[in-house]
Amino acid sequence: MGVSGEFVFLNGAVLPADEAAISPFDAGLLRGYAVFDLLQTLRGEPFMLEEHLARFRGSAAMLGLRVPLDDEGITAVIHELLERNAHAEATVRMVLTGGVSPDGMHFDPTTPTFLIITHELFEIPASAYDDGARLLLVEHRRELPEAKTTGYLTWLKNHGRIEAEGAMDLLYHSDGLVSEAATASFYVVSGGRVLAPREGVLWGTVGSKVLEIAEAEYEVVRCDISVEQALAADEAFITSSVRGVVPVVRLDDHVIGDGRPGPVTRRLSGLFRAETGL
Amino acid sequence: MGVSGEFVFLNGAVLPADEAAISPFDAGLLRGYAVFDLLQTLRGEPFMLEEHLARFRGSAAMLGLRVPLDDEGITAVIHELLERNAHAEATVRMVLTGGVSPDGMHFDPTTPTFLIITHELFEIPASAYDDGARLLLVEHRRELPEAKTTGYLTWLKNHGRIEAEGAMDLLYHSDGLVSEAATASFYVVSGGRVLAPREGVLWGTVGSKVLEIAEAEYEVVRCDISVEQALAADEAFITSSVRGVVPVVRLDDHVIGDGRPGPVTRRLSGLFRAETGL
Numbered sequence: 001m002g003v004s005g006e007f008v009f010l011n012g013a014v015l016p017a018d019e020a021a022i023s024p025f026d027a028g029l030l031r032g033y034a035v036f037d038l039l040q041t042l043r044g045e046p047f048m049l050e051e052h053l054a055r056f057r058g059s060a061a062m063l064g065l066r067v068p069l070d071d072e073g074i075t076a077v078i079h080e081l082l083e084r085n086a087h088a089e090a091t092v093r094m095v096l097t098g099g100v101s102p103d104g105m106h107f108d109p110t111t112p113t114f115l116i117i118t119h120e121l122f123e124i125p126a127s128a129y130d131d132g133a134r135l136l137l138v139e140h141r142r143e144l145p146e147a148k149t150t151g152y153l154t155w156l157k158n159h160g161r162i163e164a165e166g167a168m169d170l171l172y173h174s175d176g177l178v179s180e181a182a183t184a185s186f187y188v189v190s191g192g193r194v195l196a197p198r199e200g201v202l203w204g205t206v207g208s209k210v211l212e213i214a215e216a217e218y219e220v221v222r223c224d225i226s227v228e229q230a231l232a233a234d235e236a237f238i239t240s241s242v243r244g245v246v247p248v249v250r251l252d253d254h255v256i257g258d259g260r261p262g263p264v265t266r267r268l269s270g271l272f273r274a275e276t277g278l
Numbered sequence: 279m280g281v282s283g284e285f286v287f288l289n290g291a292v293l294p295a296d297e298a299a300i301s302p303f304d305a306g307l308l309r310g311y312a313v314f315d316l317l318q319t320l321r322g323e324p325f326m327l328e329e330h331l332a333r334f335r336g337s338a339a340m341l342g343l344r345v346p347l348d349d350e351g352i353t354a355v356i357h358e359l360l361e362r363n364a365h366a367e368a369t370v371r372m373v374l375t376g377g378v379s380p381d382g383m384h385f386d387p388t389t390p391t392f393l394i395i396t397h398e399l400f401e402i403p404a405s406a407y408d409d410g411a412r413l414l415l416v417e418h419r420r421e422l423p424e425a426k427t428t429g430y431l432t433w434l435k436n437h438g439r440i441e442a443e444g445a446m447d448l449l450y451h452s453d454g455l456v457s458e459a460a461t462a463s464f465y466v467v468s469g470g471r472v473l474a475p476r477e478g479v480l481w482g483t484v485g486s487k488v489l490e491i492a493e494a495e496y497e498v499v500r501c502d503i504s505v506e507q508a509l510a511a512d513e514a515f516i517t518s519s520v521r522g523v524v525p526v527v528r529l530d531d532h533v534i535g536d537g538r539p540g541p542v543t544r545r546l547s548g549l550f551r552a553e554t555g556l
Contacts, residue, residue, distance in 0.1 A: 004380040021299030
């Protein structure tokens with residue numbers, strides 16, 4: 001298990017984690033009414049912080065919630081936590097819930113619960129980048145896919161199976177179309193074009209950067225991607241804030257392309273690393 | 279807002295609510311990995327407790343979690359809470375989460391978070407029983423419909439609209455079929471038969487009792503119910519643990535039957551009240 005930070009930020013104060021008390025009447029706990037965002041540090045500094053803050057505020061707005069601190073305030077808190085928790089490299093998780101709901105039905109959107117916690121950055125095996133990863137197909141569509149909500153039931157329920165089968169993540173599909181991995185964005189390469197799901201997915205911080213890079217050299221198309229198209233693709237890859245670009249070479253037991261990370265994926269991954277240093 | 283109980287039960291102890299600290303690393307908070315059950319008291323005593331305990335254990339099992347107390351132990355805790363919190367009548371909410379997850383990915387299913395809280399019982403207007411209620415149609419299917427999970431994002435997001443439009447609840451539909459209200463079971467009466475959605479719904483405690491009563495006098499059919507069938511029904515009603523049987527006379531702006539609670543609904547409601555005293 002990853003090591004969690006000794007200090008956390010909760011509703012205005014940085015305090016020891018074991019003194020940070022979430023109310024048993026919190027709407028995030030009782031009703032899943034909560035959004036979050038997750039970023040990693042790179043050489044100790046928050047990576048793509050601006051993009052994560054923008055996405056976090058967007059998720060909050062979709063739930064009618066307002067983040068109680070401005071960007072400068074949040075940045076200061078994150079730096080304080082990183083200094084106090086002294087991880088080698090960290091993931092930083094910002095969580096915003098509807099706040100305390102005495103009856104489990106109503107809450108005051110002006111008094112949300114705002115939590116920032118850190119974990120030691122987990123590393124995926126280098127072989128995933130070199131040899132590619134496997135995803136397991138699961139039929140599911142997130143409840144409000146454009147918002148990064150805390151609803152990860154299907155993923156966690158399948159987490160044991162993911163690890164037992166040596167997979168990296170789930171690939172969600174619904175109505176015959178693939179959307180996203182449970183914890184990453186998903187893209188395919190087909191006939192030299194990079195295809196990105198058109199809708200019903202979370203905006204990816206790393207994914208958007210990779211697509212921007214791709215547009216200089218490849219045709220990038222936002223379109224519906226059927227399960228069949230994904231299985232028949234030349235290449236596939238996922239992107240995530242805490243893993244960068246990871247080639248995908250298997251969906252369930254189906255081999256993508258020749259079963260090795262493809263040239264477009266390798267090219268985009270290299271350009272992304274060169275540009276961002278990740 | 280409803281009044282919440284002064285005392286709560288958390289992981290083995292009854293303690294003042296403001297001393298009950300949920301960890302900021304709880305998987306129920308960070309990942310929505312949690313189930314619950316909700317019951318009401320009738321003249322101070324838990325109503326249909328046995329059925330709620332069975333459903334709660336079933337929900338927990340679907341998430342690979344085990345309720346840490348036996349029925350006798352939970353019953354004793356509920357009685358202690360009801361005595362200490364001294365509501366006129368109460369709702370009792372049992373919540374079970376995956377427990378503390380230091381990395382937000384892994385948790386130990388043998389150390390869940392087990393919480394029991396109470397609220398003052400809310401009353402719906404008597405006019406809802408006499409004149410019938412309105413539901414708002416929303417396209418949605420719950421993530422794991424057979425389990426009573428804490429995933430109520432779509433409901434809470436629409437809660438303001440429900441109240442503003444004088445509706446009682448949402449009616450979920452997906453792929454052209456109606457399933458259940460956000461916080462209640464949904465049934466229709468058509469050609470003298472009582473129709474219940476065949477699958478993809480939570481087992482209802484009151485609903486099952488009402489169907490059992492109905493079977494003595496009517497043909498009860500478990501089948502797919504399309505949105506069109508629901509709109510064209512002679513009667514419709516919802517059932518819930520905390521509201522009993524409530525006639526439904528409008529779906530969005532569409533009037534069901536003649537717009538008044540129908541004879542079958544009134545008959546079933548009367549028989550249910552006579553049998554249970556609710």
